[in-house]
Amino acid sequence: MEKFVIEGGYKLEGEIEISGSKNASLPIIAASIMSEEKTILKHVPNLTTFPTMIKILNYMGVKTKFEDNTLEIDPSGIYQFTAPYEFVSTMRGSICLLGPLLAKYGKARFSMPGGCVIGPRPIDLHIKGLKKLGVLIENEEGYIIGKVDKLKGNNIFIGGSFGSSVLATANVLCAAVLAEGETIIEYAACEPEIVDLANFLKKMGAKIYGEGSHLIRVEGVKKLKGVEYTIIPDRIEGGTYILAGYITRSRIKVNNIIPSHLFALFDKLEEAGLDIKYGENYFETIPKETWKAVEVTTLPFPGFPTDLQAQMMSFLTLSDGISLITEKVFPERFIHVGELNRLGADITLDGSKAIIKGVKSLKGAKVMASDLRASAALVLAGLTAEGITEISRIYHLDRGYEKFEKKLSSIGAKIKRIKEES
Numbered sequence: 433m434e435k436f437v438i439e440g441g442y443k444l445e446g447e448i449e450i451s452g453s454k455n456a457s458l459p460i461i462a463a464s465i466m467s468e469e470k471t472i473l474k475h476v477p478n479l480t481t482f483p484t485m486i487k488i489l490n491y492m493g494v495k496t497k498f499e500d501n502t503l504e505i506d507p508s509g510i511y512q513f514t515a516p517y518e519f520v521s522t523m524r525g526s527i528c529l530l531g532p533l534l535a536k537y538g539k540a541r542f543s544m545p546g547g548c549v550i551g552p553r554p555i556d557l558h559i560k561g562l563k564k565l566g567v568l569i570e571n572e573e574g575y576i577i578g579k580v581d582k583l584k585g586n587n588i589f590i591g592g593s594f595g596s597s598v599l600a601t602a603n604v605l606c607a608a609v610l611a612e613g614e615t616i617i618e619y620a621a622c623e624p625e626i627v628d629l630a631n632f633l634k635k636m637g638a639k640i641y642g643e644g645s646h647l648i649r650v651e652g653v654k655k656l657k658g659v660e661y662t663i664i665p666d667r668i669e670g671g672t673y674i675l676a677g678y679i680t681r682s683r684i685k686v687n688n689i690i691p692s693h694l695f696a697l698f699d700k701l702e703e704a705g706l707d708i709k710y711g712e713n714y715f716e717t718i719p720k721e722t723w724k725a726v727e728v729t730t731l732p733f734p735g736f737p738t739d740l741q742a743q744m745m746s747f748l749t750l751s752d753g754i755s756l757i758t759e760k761v762f763p764e765r766f767i768h769v770g771e772l773n774r775l776g777a778d779i780t781l782d783g784s785k786a787i788i789k790g791v792k793s794l795k796g797a798k799v800m801a802s803d804l805r806a807s808a809a810l811v812l813a814g815l816t817a818e819g820i821t822e823i824s825r826i827y828h829l830d831r832g833y834e835k836f837e838k839k840l841s842s843i844g845a846k847i848k849r850i851k852e853e854s
């Protein structure tokens with residue numbers, strides 16, 4: 433295994449380029465099997481997330497080629513429709529293959545994805561939506577077996593007790609695209625990744641209206657064609673680097689972002705007393721020595737993203753007051769709290785709320801990565817902590833951040849990736 437060794441306290445300077453979105457790529461790669469023809473996806477980030485997704489596709493008979501952030505997908509040879517446990521258990525995002533498989537082939541045998549450190553990851557809304565489109569779904573030895581002769585359009589409400597669901601919306605949207613007749617998806621997720629998926633499907637020939645709102649209308653079509661498509665930038669990677677700039681009190685330029693994807697973050701940074709400066713496709717951090725404590729509640733888009741909660745918490749450990757973070761999407765998503773406290777933060781938990789008392793500075797220590805975004809939070813803390821911070825199990829990071837330490841080193845961070853003594 434590998435670890436990061438970070439020498440904290442250095443100012444950053446320069447420009448960073450944001451890669452393509454992990455969470456837009458996954459449902460779009462899945463949706464590409466809904467055509468008979470080859471699809472070419474550009475700006476796909478080179479993450480360890482994708483080899484597993486590609487393994488599942490190859491296992492089904494889909495031919496793929498991935499180089500220089502371009503992924504070619506040729507689904508013409510698909511001959512089986514099972515996603516085995518050994519693959520799905522390591523990459524629960526592969527559940528977004530369920531809708532496309534049922535839409536195009538009328539069958540799917542899918543291992544139930546397990547939970548993960550951020551909480552139980554139920555799929556009841558996925559199942560509810562697919563059943564409303566006529567899919568017969570059974571459970572067998574931890575596998576979901578889905579069958580349908582002809583998907584029929586319907587009115588579907590897929591809001592859950594935590595609001596909308598991103599991948600449930602993706603699955604139902606994909607299935608609706610090739611269903612007979614019209615489908616109304618009520619309480620659909622509004623995330624930019626869903627809009628990107630809809631744009632991709634429309635380029636393939638789908639008839640979709642209202643994406644980006646809670647009500648999406650779909651008119652079913654018979655066929656979809658293979659296309660060339662460029663994935664949107666990763667808003668969570670962008671927000672992570674913006675917070676890296678602020679937490680190290682540095683002036684950096686984060687390029688290739690879509691500002692409207694990060695307005696909730698900008699709003700909180702402004703409330704903390706920071707000057708916000710961005711242009712059409714970049715953000716510039718203007719450093720301040722201190723910042724105010726704020727209250728943050730994570731919500732589905734356009735609310736504050738749960739995927740930036742841990743990184744925001746790192747930033748708030750140094751505020752000049754007492755901040756409160758309420759996690760309303762994944763109420764247990766606080767695995768980073770213990771590790772941040774090891775670095776000298778002063779955070780206490782009360783159910784789905786974290787109370788963060790600002791401290792003067794953090795002190796380097798050995799910590800352990802555990803979840804993708806929690807690990808990013810530890811890197812941000814390490815960049816500002818006095819002395820050396822060692823972060824073990826950084827394979828978690830490689831799932832969601834392309835060239836993380838290379839991008840940070842290119843703007844002056846003292847961060848090295850080294851093999852851990854076994």
Ligand code: EPZ
Nearest residue numbers: 455525554555556557558592594596597598599739761762
């Ligand atoms: C997507 O996961 C993202 N993953 C997550 O990013 C992100 O945190 C999440 O959306 C919320 O924005 C990908 O896109 C691959 P949800 P998803 O269904 O779709 C509950 C990262 O770090 N729910 O929107 O699985 C669920 O438990 C990852 O990049 C049900 O109750 O999340 C949660 O409380 C982590 N029933 C809430 O909805 C369901 O059937 C939102 O989850 C489905 C979800």
